[in-house]
Each structure stands twice: as structure tokens, then as C-alpha cells.
Amino acid sequence: MLDLESVRLFVLAVEFGNLTRAAEAAGTVQPVVSQRLKALEARLGRRLLDRSPRFVRPTAEGAAFLVHARALLAAHDAALRPTEAPAPRVAIGLSDHAVGLGLPALLLRLRAALPAHAALDVRSGLSIPLRTAFDDGELDAVVLRREAGGAEGELLGLDPLGWRGASSFTLAPGAPVPLAVLAPPCGVRAAAERSLDSAGRSWREAYRGGSCAMLLAGAQVGLGVAPMGRVSAGGAPDLGPALGLPPLPASEIVLFGRAASPEAGAVLRGLAAGMRAALGAFSPEGSRTASRRGGRAAPPSA
Numbered sequence: 488m489l490d491l492e493s494v495r496l497f498v499l500a501v502e503f504g505n506l507t508r509a510a511e512a513a514g515t516v517q518p519v520v521s522q523r524l525k526a527l528e529a530r531l532g533r534r535l536l537d538r539s540p541r542f543v544r545p546t547a548e549g550a551a552f553l554v555h556a557r558a559l560l561a562a563h564d565a566a567l568r569p570t571e572a573p574a575p576r577v578a579i580g581l582s583d584h585a586v587g588l589g590l591p592a593l594l595l596r597l598r599a600a601l602p603a604h605a606a607l608d609v610r611s612g613l614s615i616p617l618r619t620a621f622d623d624g625e626l627d628a629v630v631l632r633r634e635a636g637g638a639e640g641e642l643l644g645l646d647p648l649g650w651r652g653a654s655s656f657t658l659a660p661g662a663p664v665p666l667a668v669l670a671p672p673c674g675v676r677a678a679a680e681r682s683l684d685s686a687g688r689s690w691r692e693a694y695r696g697g698s699c700a701m702l703l704a705g706a707q708v709g710l711g712v713a714p715m716g717r718v719s720a721g722g723a724p725d726l727g728p729a730l731g732l733p734p735l736p737a738s739e740i741v742l743f744g745r746a747a748s749p750e751a752g753a754v755l756r757g758l759a760a761g762m763r764a765a766l767g768a769f770s771p772e773g774s775r776t777a778s779r780r781g782g783r784a785a786p787p788s789a
Contacts, residue, residue: 489527489530489531489559490523490526490527490530491559491560491563492523493523493524493526493527494527494556494559494560495513495560496509496510496513496520496523496524496527497524497527497535497536497549497552497553497556498553498556498557498560498599499512499513499520499599499600500520500524500536500543501536501543501544501545501549501553502595502596502599502600503596503599503760503761503764504542504543504544504764504768505541505542505543505764505767506520506521506524506538506543508760508761508763508764508767509760511756511759511760511763512596512599512600512753512756512757512759512760512761513600513756514752514753514756524536531552533546533548533552534546534548534549535548535549535552536549560603561603564602564603564604565603565604567604568604574604574605574606575604575605575606575748575750576605576606576607576608577601577605577606577607577608577627577628577748577750577751577754578607578608578609578610578625578626578627578628579607579608579609579610579626579627579628579629579630579754579758580609580610580611580612580617580620580621580626580628580629580630581593581609581610581611581617581629581630582611582612582613582614582617582629582630582631582632583611583612583613583669583698583699583719584613584614584632584669584673584674584675584699584715584716584719585614585630585631585632585646585716585718585719585740585762586611586630586718586719586762586765587698587699587700587703587715587716587718587719587720587721588699588700588703588718588719588720588721589718589719589721589765590611592761592765593758593761593762593765594607594609596757596760596761596764597754597757597758597761599757600753600754600756600757600760600761601750601753601754601757602749602750602753605750605753605754607754610626611698613669613672613673614631614632614633614674615672615674617629617631618631618743621743627744627745627747627751627754628742628743628744628745628751628754628755628758629742629743629744630643630740630741630742630758630762631740631741631742631743632646632674632675632716632738632739632740632741633674633738633739633740633741634674634675634677634678634736634738634739637739637741639741639743640741640742640743641741641742641743641744641759642739642740642741643739643740643741643742643759643762643763643766644739644740644762644763644766644767645737645738645739645740645766646716646717646718646719646737646738646739646740646766647716647717647735647736647737647738648675648678648679648714648715648716648735648736648737648738649714649715649716649717649720649723649724649725649726649727649735650712650713650714650725650726650727650730650732650735651702651703651706651707651712651713651714651715651720651723651724651725651726652667652706652707652709652711652712652713652726653706653707653708653709654724654726655709656706656709656712656726656730657730658730658731663688663689663690663691664683664688664689664690664691664711664712664732665690665691665693665694665710665711665712666679666690666691666692666693666694666711666712666713666714667693667694667695667696667702667705667706667710667711667712667713668692668694668695668696668702668713668714669695669696669697669698669699669702670695674738675714675715675716675738676714678714678735678736678738679714679735682732682733682734682735682736683732683733685733686732686733688732688733693710693711694706694710694711696713699715699719699720702715703715703720703721703723707723712726712730712732714735716738717766718740718762718765718766722768740762740766742755742758742759742762744758
């Protein structure tokens with residue numbers, strides 16, 4: 488018989504691409520994950536994962552086993568669920584400027600960390616209204632981008648802002664900087680405006696998008712430059728140095744949540760591990776700066 492918890496840890500290791508993050512999502516520690524995965528490989532008689540200090544990836548045999556592992560876990564979770572019981576739901580909010588183009592990978596990781604019988608309600612938008620919805624009890628957890636600093640919530644890491652756009656984009660000498668931005672109030676937009684104003688650079692709103700995906704799409708066809716974090720921009724390069732634009736500040740990615748049920752606890756662990764994995768993918772320092780903090784709140788940004 489296969490040990491189902493080891494199978495679950497294998498799926499998490501593949502989704503998160505890192506044993507430490509998989510352990511965090513599972514509520515355990517990395518040595519335990521490593522030991523159980525080695526035991527699983529020994530039981531199957533094949534190597535499932537290629538390991539390095541920074542990441543893990545499935546071998547060809549591991550990728551083949553992953554299909555069966557997911558089916559096995561789904562069947563196990565379905566067998567445990569009473570047929571007449573409604574699926575427990577967990578409502579989360581994800582700031583677009585915190586997650587952006589990283590949303591598909593984050594949701595896949597979160598789905599792997601959540602029991603199959605549980606359901607997610609996901610809301611995306613600006614940080615300020617999402618924080619209000621969390622405070623009002625409408626959401627069980629939120630991931631926000633915070634520009635102004637503060638001490639409340641769980642700090643997942645730092646995500647520097649940059650000027651994103653088409654690699655061929657140029658600025659005419661003396662012309663206002665064309666911005667691709669979200670509508671105000673938006674903390675990222677405000678940070679970009681402050682940086683340009685402090686540097687004595689004039690600017691104009693050239694393109695207003697409704698999401699980070701739309702911002703990046705407009706910027707990449709030359710409508711303007713978009714101030715965005717590395718995660719939300721999908722790792723798109725910072726054009727600021729080449730364009731002579733002032734540097735933008737780093738901002739905090741913060742998690743707020745209530746572990747009111749086992750399912751909500753799994754979501755909190757999955758969100759924290761998933762965002763740290765995303766931050767670490769673009770910046771090794773991002774995952775190392777994360778820590779748990781408590782105290783008074785500062786305003787979130789967009």
C-alpha cells in the first residue's frame with residue numbers, strides 16, 4: 488500500500504517546485520518532506536524528482552506517476568466526504584498588483600494544498616477594497632500589496648516595482664512619460680507618480696487598464712510604460728535604467744487570514760507558500776526577507 492500523505496507531499500513538491508514551500512503548504516518541515524519522498528521513491532522503485540538546492544522538478548517517471556497520484560488523492564478525498572454534506576467554501580481576495588500574471592500558478596498551487604472536497608471563492612481587485620472586505624468578514628484571507636509599510640499581517644516578502652513595457656520602447660527627449668496605469672486610488676500608481684514628480688519628470692496617463700494583464704498588454708505594444716511588480720508582470724524586465732526613469736520602491740506582499748476551519752488553515756498555508764515561491768522565483772532575496780509580524784495596520788496599496 489502507498490502512504491497517501493507521502494503521495495500528497497509529492498504532488499505539493501511538484502506544484503511548488505521547492506521542498507521547503509511544499510512543507511510550508513502541508514504544515515510540516517522540509518526534512519520530513521524529504522524523508523517521506525525518499526520512502527515513496529523506494530516503495531515504487533523509481534526516482535520521481537530531480538532535486539537541487541533551490542528547486543525540484545519531476546523526472547519522466549515522476550511526471551507519469553503525477554497523473555496517478557492526483558487521481559488517487561481525489562478518489563481518497565471523495566470517499567471521505569459525506570455525499571449529502573455541502574462542500575466547505577473558503578473565500579479569498581487577491582490584489583491584482585500583488586499577484587497579476589502570477590495568478591494561474593498560484594491557484595494551481597493552492598488547489599494542490601487544499602482538500603479536494605473544499606471549494607474556493609476567489610475575488611481579485613485593488614488592495615484597499617479587498618482589505619475592507621476582509622475586515623467586514625466577507626473574505627477568509629487576502630493577499631495585499633502594501634506600499635506604506637506597517638506591522639499587521641504576515642509579511643511574505645518584498646516585490647520591487649519596475650517600469651514594464653516593450654523592449655523597443657523609447658522616450659522622446661523632454662516629452663512627458665506616458666503611463667499605463669490602473670485608475671486611482673491605486674498605491675502603485677501613486678508611487679510611480681511620486682517618483683516621477685520627485686525626479687522632475689513630467690508624465691501623462693496614456694493608457695488606463697482594468698487589470699495588470701491589460702496594463703502589461705498595453706505597455707508591450709508601446710502605449711506607455713507600466714509600473715508593476717515582478718510577480719504581477721510575470722517577470723517582465725524593468726526598462727527604467729535603459730529609459731533613464733527614476734527607480735521605484737519595493738513594496739510588501741502581505742497575507743491576512745483567519746484559520747476558522749481546517750480548510751481555511753490549508754488555504755492560508757497554501758497562499759503563504761505559493762506567494763513565497765512566486766517571489767523567490769524572481770528574487771532569491773524575496774523569500775528570505777519574509778517573516779511573521781504583528782501590530783497596527785498600515786494602509787494597503789492597489
